[in-house]
Amino acid sequence: MEVAMHRSFRLSLVPLALSLALPAAAQEAAPAAPSPEEQAMMEAYQKAATPGPQHARMAEAVGTFDMVVKSWQAPDAPPTTDTGVSTRRMVLGGRVMVEEAKATMMGQPFDGLGLHGFDNVSGRWWATWNDSVGTGLMVAEGDCDDQGACTFTGSWNDPVTKGKVTARMTSHWTDANTEIFEMHGPGPDGKEMKMMQITYTRRAQ
Template sequence: MNRLPVLALLPLSLCLSMPLQAQDAPKMSAEEAAMMEAYQKAGTPGIAHAGLSMTAGEYNVVIKSWSAPGAPPSESTGTASRKVMLGGRVVSEELSSSMYGQPYTGFGLTGFDNVTGTYWTTWNDSMTTGLTTGTGTCDAQARCAFTAHWDDPVSKKPVTARIAIRWTSPSEQLFEMHGPGPDSKEMKMMEMVYTRK
């Protein structure tokens, strides 16, 4: 008989022969138990996460970008792939398109924070090395409003924009972003129409 498998099972047999009490985790205090419960509640996906998960899929995207009020938009098309991550807690998006005649790729994450009761989003892309972050709310009709922030490459100052997202049909989602224009007044900066494949 080969001795190696028998020797490999020796630690397991020793553990099983130990008194049950020695194998149990130490008893938690009431404070520790409450802390554990709070962390479990914060980390458990709920209705909001299930709603986000329903957006997973493959999309065609039409993008319009404005550089100034009244100016014609730059238009492009692309594709987006959304996937559920971390056991249903987060949805990722990978976008491939063009922007102002240059190849453009982007990556974003969206989730819901059980602690704050708000949605959050991040965005990175091939036109910057910075990070855009946002927080917001969504209603029962899946209409969402976010406030987003990033650092402007020219002024080196933080920029604040508002984002509106809504489903215009069961297979089409509209993304709109409004932020400060050249005169510092709010203008429509971007519109993206996602159509599920």
């Protein structure tokens, strides 16, 4: 009888011991608070990754657009005109816009893929472009105003000279559903000329 009571008393102490030990163990296992430097670093990364008003404005340009593409080979030559369709959508949680274009260029099928974004760190807009008439990458950076008018400078590798070609690109909206894109680059004489103009007209949803 006495042995049984002693054993029962010891067993009753186990929950009490565990209840006292667990908070201490949890306190020992809790990670240390970040240092001021670590906290500042985390806040900087969070600020860089958070979509802002520029990304919201970019999202206003999503949709399906009919394109009219005019291309010039020389300043005094008439342009060729082609047509196509461009679709734009937001990805990566509203941080980047993807543009996919399908058109004809000089009678041949043409596919293009572009990315558009705003870098919170640099405070500048950026764009990339790949298409089916090459294997290289065009990279551009620029600025846009509150009305959506943008000026970019971009470059790519020239297949003939193997050197960099630099172009100036502008875009603006004439109304809520029409955007005009223009590209100016070096002409045959090396002087800047208008190379391309694309009129985007958004289809009704």
